[in-house]
Amino acid sequence: MLKIILADNQAIFRAGIAKVLAVEDDIRIVAQAQTVEQAMIAIEKFRGSVMIYASSFLPDTARLVQLARQSGIQLVVIAESTEVPERYLSAGVLGLIFRSVDSAELLRCVRKVSAGEVYAQDLRKVANNADCDDFVGARVRDRLTPKELKIVALIVQGYKNKEIASLLGTTEQVVKNYLRNVYDKIGVSDRLELALFTIHHRILAEAAAATAATMRASSGNSH
Amino acid sequence: MTDIRTSRRFQVHLPLKVLGDQKVPTGSTENISAAGIYLWVDGEPEIGSFLEFEITVPRESIGTEKEAKIRCKGRVVRCDPSSDNGQTGIACVIEDYDFLRTAESEATE
Incomplete structure:
Protein backbone atom coordinates (compact mmCIF):
# COMPACT_ATOMS: atom_id res chain seq x y z
CA MET A 1 0.00 0.00 0.00
CA LEU A 2 1.28 3.42 -0.98
CA LYS A 3 0.89 5.88 1.89
CA ILE A 4 0.42 9.58 1.12
CA ILE A 5 0.79 12.72 3.26
CA LEU A 6 -0.82 15.86 1.81
CA ALA A 7 0.66 19.12 3.09
CA ASP A 8 -0.78 22.38 1.80
CA ASN A 9 -2.64 25.24 3.45
CA GLN A 10 -4.99 25.51 0.46
CA ALA A 11 -7.86 23.29 1.57
CA ILE A 12 -9.55 23.20 -1.84
CA PHE A 13 -6.40 22.04 -3.63
CA ARG A 14 -5.76 19.44 -0.91
CA ALA A 15 -9.31 18.17 -1.29
CA GLY A 16 -8.88 17.99 -5.09
CA ILE A 17 -5.72 15.89 -4.82
CA ALA A 18 -7.30 13.70 -2.15
CA LYS A 19 -10.29 13.07 -4.44
CA VAL A 20 -8.01 11.89 -7.26
CA LEU A 21 -5.91 9.62 -5.03
CA ALA A 22 -8.75 8.22 -2.91
CA VAL A 23 -10.22 6.11 -5.72
CA GLU A 24 -6.98 4.19 -6.26
CA ASP A 25 -6.92 0.75 -4.60
CA ASP A 26 -3.24 0.81 -3.81
CA ILE A 27 -3.08 4.36 -2.42
CA ARG A 28 -4.07 5.55 1.04
CA ILE A 29 -3.97 9.11 2.35
CA VAL A 30 -2.62 8.75 5.87
CA ALA A 31 -2.44 12.44 6.82
CA GLN A 32 -3.50 15.87 5.65
CA ALA A 33 -1.48 18.73 7.11
CA GLN A 34 -2.62 22.31 6.93
CA THR A 35 0.03 23.71 9.26
CA VAL A 36 3.81 23.29 9.28
CA GLU A 37 3.61 21.67 12.74
CA GLN A 38 1.12 19.08 11.48
CA ALA A 39 3.40 18.37 8.51
CA MET A 40 6.38 17.79 10.81
CA ILE A 41 4.36 15.42 13.02
CA ALA A 42 3.16 13.51 9.94
CA ILE A 43 6.74 13.10 8.67
CA GLU A 44 7.78 11.68 12.01
CA LYS A 45 4.72 9.43 12.36
CA PHE A 46 4.15 8.02 8.88
CA ARG A 47 7.57 6.77 7.90
CA GLY A 48 8.00 5.41 4.38
CA SER A 49 5.23 7.58 2.91
CA VAL A 50 5.20 9.92 -0.07
CA MET A 51 4.60 13.52 0.95
CA ILE A 52 2.97 15.88 -1.55
CA TYR A 53 3.56 19.44 -0.40
CA ALA A 54 3.25 22.98 -1.73
CA SER A 55 6.51 24.87 -2.22
CA SER A 56 5.05 28.00 -0.60
CA PHE A 57 3.85 25.99 2.40
CA LEU A 58 7.24 24.48 3.30
CA PRO A 59 9.86 26.81 1.77
CA ASP A 60 12.96 25.48 3.55
CA THR A 61 13.67 22.70 1.05
CA ALA A 62 17.04 21.66 2.46
CA ARG A 63 15.67 21.11 5.96
CA LEU A 64 12.61 19.29 4.64
CA VAL A 65 14.73 16.94 2.51
CA GLN A 66 16.89 16.16 5.55
CA LEU A 67 13.86 15.36 7.75
CA ALA A 68 12.26 13.31 4.98
CA ARG A 69 15.43 11.24 4.50
CA GLN A 70 15.54 10.49 8.23
CA SER A 71 11.98 9.14 8.01
CA GLY A 72 12.34 7.36 4.67
CA ILE A 73 9.83 9.73 3.09
CA GLN A 74 9.89 10.62 -0.61
CA LEU A 75 8.87 14.15 -1.55
CA VAL A 76 6.70 15.54 -4.33
CA VAL A 77 6.64 19.33 -4.49
CA ILE A 78 3.78 21.33 -5.96
CA ALA A 79 5.73 24.20 -7.50
CA GLU A 80 4.53 27.54 -8.80
CA SER A 81 4.75 27.93 -12.58
CA THR A 82 7.36 30.69 -12.07
CA GLU A 83 9.74 28.37 -10.19
CA VAL A 84 12.75 26.55 -11.59
CA PRO A 85 12.41 22.73 -11.15
CA GLU A 86 16.17 22.17 -10.74
CA ARG A 87 16.06 24.07 -7.46
CA TYR A 88 14.04 21.21 -5.96
CA LEU A 89 15.38 18.26 -7.92
CA SER A 90 19.00 19.09 -7.12
CA ALA A 91 18.10 19.41 -3.42
CA GLY A 92 16.79 15.84 -3.35
CA VAL A 93 13.06 16.24 -3.99
CA LEU A 94 12.13 13.37 -6.31
CA GLY A 95 8.83 14.57 -7.75
CA LEU A 96 7.76 17.95 -9.11
CA ILE A 97 4.32 18.94 -10.33
CA PHE A 98 2.58 22.24 -10.95
CA ARG A 99 -0.90 23.19 -9.81
CA SER A 100 -2.05 22.63 -13.39
CA VAL A 101 -1.30 18.88 -13.13
CA ASP A 102 -4.03 16.52 -14.34
CA SER A 103 -5.15 13.34 -12.54
CA ALA A 104 -3.25 10.89 -14.77
CA GLU A 105 0.02 12.78 -14.44
CA LEU A 106 -0.38 13.18 -10.68
CA LEU A 107 -0.80 9.41 -10.30
CA ARG A 108 2.15 8.73 -12.60
CA CYS A 109 4.30 11.07 -10.54
CA VAL A 110 3.28 9.59 -7.18
CA ARG A 111 3.91 6.01 -8.35
CA LYS A 112 7.31 6.81 -9.87
CA VAL A 113 8.42 8.69 -6.76
CA SER A 114 7.26 5.93 -4.42
CA ALA A 115 9.51 3.59 -6.43
CA GLY A 116 12.42 5.96 -5.82
CA GLU A 117 12.44 7.42 -9.34
CA VAL A 118 12.57 11.09 -10.32
CA TYR A 119 9.50 12.58 -11.99
CA ALA A 120 9.10 16.21 -13.07
CA GLN A 121 6.06 17.54 -14.91
CA ASP A 122 7.11 18.82 -18.34
CA LEU A 123 7.60 22.58 -18.10
CA ARG A 124 7.21 23.03 -21.87
CA LYS A 125 3.70 21.60 -21.72
CA VAL A 126 2.92 23.96 -18.86
CA ALA A 127 4.32 26.86 -20.89
CA ASN A 128 2.23 25.84 -23.90
CA ASN A 129 -0.84 25.87 -21.71
CA ALA A 130 0.07 29.18 -20.07
CA ASP A 131 -2.75 31.00 -21.81
CA CYS A 132 -5.26 28.55 -20.35
CA ASP A 133 -3.68 28.26 -16.90
CA MET B 1 -4.26 32.60 13.49
CA THR B 2 -5.55 35.60 11.56
CA ASP B 3 -3.54 36.84 8.60
CA ILE B 4 -3.07 40.56 9.13
CA ARG B 5 -1.08 41.22 5.93
CA THR B 6 -2.36 44.21 4.05
CA SER B 7 -0.64 43.64 0.70
CA ARG B 8 -0.69 40.77 -1.73
CA ARG B 9 2.27 38.43 -1.43
CA PHE B 10 3.92 37.03 -4.56
CA GLN B 11 6.00 33.86 -4.69
CA VAL B 12 8.83 35.31 -6.75
CA HIS B 13 12.29 33.75 -6.68
CA LEU B 14 14.81 36.34 -7.84
CA PRO B 15 18.52 36.77 -7.18
CA LEU B 16 19.60 39.64 -4.97
CA LYS B 17 22.74 41.31 -3.75
CA VAL B 18 23.03 42.91 -0.32
CA LEU B 19 24.77 46.26 -0.62
CA GLY B 20 27.44 47.58 1.69
CA ASP B 21 27.52 44.68 4.12
CA GLN B 22 30.07 41.95 3.51
CA LYS B 23 28.52 39.77 6.21
CA VAL B 24 25.43 39.11 4.08
CA PRO B 25 26.62 39.47 0.49
CA THR B 26 24.22 37.44 -1.69
CA GLY B 27 20.89 35.68 -1.60
CA SER B 28 17.53 35.23 -3.25
CA THR B 29 13.95 36.25 -2.64
CA GLU B 30 11.36 33.73 -1.46
CA ASN B 31 8.32 35.94 -1.59
CA ILE B 32 7.66 39.67 -1.86
CA SER B 33 4.80 42.05 -1.23
CA ALA B 34 4.73 45.82 -1.48
CA ALA B 35 5.18 45.93 2.30
CA GLY B 36 7.63 43.15 3.04
CA ILE B 37 9.98 40.55 1.71
CA TYR B 38 11.30 37.15 2.72
CA LEU B 39 14.86 36.43 1.64
CA TRP B 40 17.51 33.76 1.89
CA VAL B 41 20.91 35.29 2.53
CA ASP B 42 24.41 34.19 3.46
CA GLY B 43 25.22 35.24 7.02
CA GLU B 44 22.97 36.35 9.85
CA PRO B 45 21.89 39.99 10.07
CA GLU B 46 20.66 41.31 13.41
CA ILE B 47 16.96 41.81 14.06
CA GLY B 48 16.19 45.51 13.82
CA SER B 49 19.12 46.21 11.51
CA PHE B 50 18.66 47.80 8.09
CA LEU B 51 19.65 46.05 4.89
CA GLU B 52 19.96 47.63 1.50
CA PHE B 53 19.68 45.18 -1.33
CA GLU B 54 19.26 45.07 -5.06
CA ILE B 55 16.91 42.55 -6.61
CA THR B 56 17.60 41.55 -10.20
CA VAL B 57 14.62 40.90 -12.44
CA PRO B 58 15.90 38.72 -15.29
CA ARG B 59 15.12 39.65 -18.91
CA GLU B 60 13.11 36.48 -19.43
CA SER B 61 10.76 37.38 -16.54
CA ILE B 62 9.74 40.63 -18.17
CA GLY B 63 10.32 39.85 -21.84
CA THR B 64 12.73 42.71 -22.44
CA GLU B 65 16.24 43.08 -23.84
CA LYS B 66 17.72 44.19 -20.52
CA GLU B 67 17.23 42.98 -16.98
CA ALA B 68 15.69 45.36 -14.44
CA LYS B 69 16.67 46.00 -10.84
CA ILE B 70 14.78 47.04 -7.74
CA ARG B 71 16.80 48.60 -4.95
CA CYS B 72 15.17 48.23 -1.53
CA LYS B 73 15.89 49.33 2.00
CA GLY B 74 14.51 46.82 4.48
CA ARG B 75 14.33 46.47 8.25
CA VAL B 76 14.97 42.94 9.51
CA VAL B 77 12.06 41.77 11.67
CA ARG B 78 12.71 38.04 11.85
CA CYS B 79 15.60 35.63 11.26
CA ASP B 80 14.95 31.93 10.79
CA PRO B 81 17.66 29.40 11.58
CA SER B 82 20.18 28.60 8.88
CA SER B 83 19.28 25.81 6.52
CA ASP B 84 21.69 23.10 5.35
CA ASN B 85 23.10 25.31 2.63
CA GLY B 86 24.15 27.81 5.31
CA GLN B 87 21.67 30.50 4.33
CA THR B 88 19.42 32.30 6.78
CA GLY B 89 15.77 33.06 6.07
CA ILE B 90 14.99 36.65 6.96
CA ALA B 91 11.80 38.66 6.90
CA CYS B 92 12.13 42.38 6.23
CA VAL B 93 9.72 45.27 6.21
CA ILE B 94 10.35 47.31 3.07
CA GLU B 95 11.01 50.87 4.22
CA ASP B 96 11.87 52.29 0.80
CA TYR B 97 12.42 51.13 -2.75
CA ASP B 98 13.41 52.42 -6.13
CA PHE B 99 13.41 50.94 -9.60
CA LEU B 100 16.72 51.11 -11.41
CA ARG B 101 17.37 50.77 -15.07
CA THR B 102 20.46 48.67 -15.89
CA ALA B 103 22.59 51.66 -16.86
CA GLU B 104 21.63 53.45 -13.62
CA SER B 105 22.53 50.51 -11.38
CA GLU B 106 25.87 50.00 -13.15
CA ALA B 107 26.70 53.67 -12.69
CA THR B 108 26.20 53.51 -8.92
CA GLU B 109 28.30 50.36 -8.38
Missing part, protein backbone atom coordinates in the same frame (compact mmCIF):
# COMPACT_ATOMS: atom_id res chain seq x y z
CA ASP A 134 -3.02 31.87 -16.03
CA PHE A 135 -6.58 33.13 -16.12
CA VAL A 136 -5.81 36.10 -13.90
CA GLY A 137 -2.84 37.25 -16.01
CA ALA A 138 -4.77 36.73 -19.25
CA ARG A 139 -7.83 38.57 -17.95
CA VAL A 140 -5.75 41.57 -16.86
CA ARG A 141 -3.83 41.57 -20.15
CA ASP A 142 -7.10 41.65 -22.08
CA ARG A 143 -8.47 44.52 -19.99
CA LEU A 144 -5.52 46.86 -20.53
CA THR A 145 -5.30 49.15 -23.55
CA PRO A 146 -2.10 49.13 -25.70
CA LYS A 147 -1.00 52.40 -24.07
CA GLU A 148 -1.60 51.03 -20.58
CA LEU A 149 0.36 47.88 -21.50
CA LYS A 150 3.24 50.03 -22.68
CA ILE A 151 3.22 51.96 -19.40
CA VAL A 152 3.28 48.66 -17.49
CA ALA A 153 6.32 47.56 -19.55
CA LEU A 154 8.13 50.82 -18.84
CA ILE A 155 7.36 50.71 -15.11
CA VAL A 156 8.78 47.20 -14.85
CA GLN A 157 11.91 48.35 -16.67
CA GLY A 158 12.41 51.08 -14.08
CA TYR A 159 11.29 54.20 -15.92
CA LYS A 160 10.05 57.15 -13.82
CA ASN A 161 6.75 58.91 -14.63
CA LYS A 162 8.56 61.89 -16.10
CA GLU A 163 10.60 59.66 -18.43
CA ILE A 164 7.49 57.72 -19.48
CA ALA A 165 5.75 61.01 -20.26
CA SER A 166 8.67 62.07 -22.40
CA LEU A 167 8.73 58.73 -24.26
CA LEU A 168 4.97 58.85 -24.90
CA GLY A 169 5.02 62.52 -25.83
CA THR A 170 2.62 63.52 -23.08
CA THR A 171 2.64 65.08 -19.62
CA GLU A 172 3.49 63.52 -16.28
CA GLN A 173 -0.08 64.16 -15.09
CA VAL A 174 -1.50 62.15 -18.00
CA VAL A 175 0.86 59.27 -17.15
CA LYS A 176 -0.36 59.42 -13.54
CA ASN A 177 -3.96 59.23 -14.78
CA TYR A 178 -3.12 56.18 -16.88
CA LEU A 179 -1.35 54.59 -13.93
CA ARG A 180 -4.35 55.14 -11.67
CA ASN A 181 -6.53 53.33 -14.23
CA VAL A 182 -4.01 50.48 -14.45
CA TYR A 183 -3.92 50.15 -10.64
CA ASP A 184 -7.73 50.03 -10.55
CA LYS A 185 -7.95 47.43 -13.30
CA ILE A 186 -5.30 45.18 -11.76
CA GLY A 187 -6.21 45.83 -8.13
CA VAL A 188 -2.76 46.94 -6.96
CA SER A 189 -1.87 49.94 -4.86
CA ASP A 190 1.57 51.10 -6.04
CA ARG A 191 4.23 50.58 -8.71
CA LEU A 192 6.12 47.93 -6.71
CA GLU A 193 2.97 45.85 -6.42
CA LEU A 194 2.29 46.45 -10.12
CA ALA A 195 5.81 45.27 -11.02
CA LEU A 196 5.51 42.20 -8.79
CA PHE A 197 2.13 41.34 -10.28
CA THR A 198 3.58 41.66 -13.79
CA ILE A 199 6.67 39.55 -12.99
CA HIS A 200 4.42 36.94 -11.40
CA HIS A 201 2.10 36.80 -14.44
CA ARG A 202 4.55 36.25 -17.27
CA ILE A 203 1.72 36.32 -19.81
CA LEU A 204 1.11 39.98 -18.87
CA ALA A 205 4.83 40.85 -18.86
CA GLU A 206 5.28 39.39 -22.33
CA ALA A 207 2.22 41.18 -23.70
CA ALA A 208 3.40 44.47 -22.21
CA ALA A 209 6.92 44.06 -23.61
CA ALA A 210 5.57 43.09 -27.04
CA THR A 211 3.24 46.10 -27.12
CA ALA A 212 6.07 48.41 -26.08
CA ALA A 213 8.31 46.98 -28.83
CA THR A 214 5.57 47.33 -31.45
CA MET A 215 4.86 50.94 -30.47
CA ARG A 216 8.58 51.72 -30.48
CA ALA A 217 8.94 50.23 -33.96
CA SER A 218 5.93 52.07 -35.36
CA SER A 219 7.05 55.41 -33.89
CA GLY A 220 10.51 54.77 -35.35
CA ASN A 221 9.00 54.17 -38.80
CA SER A 222 6.95 57.35 -38.68
CA HIS A 223 10.05 59.54 -38.18
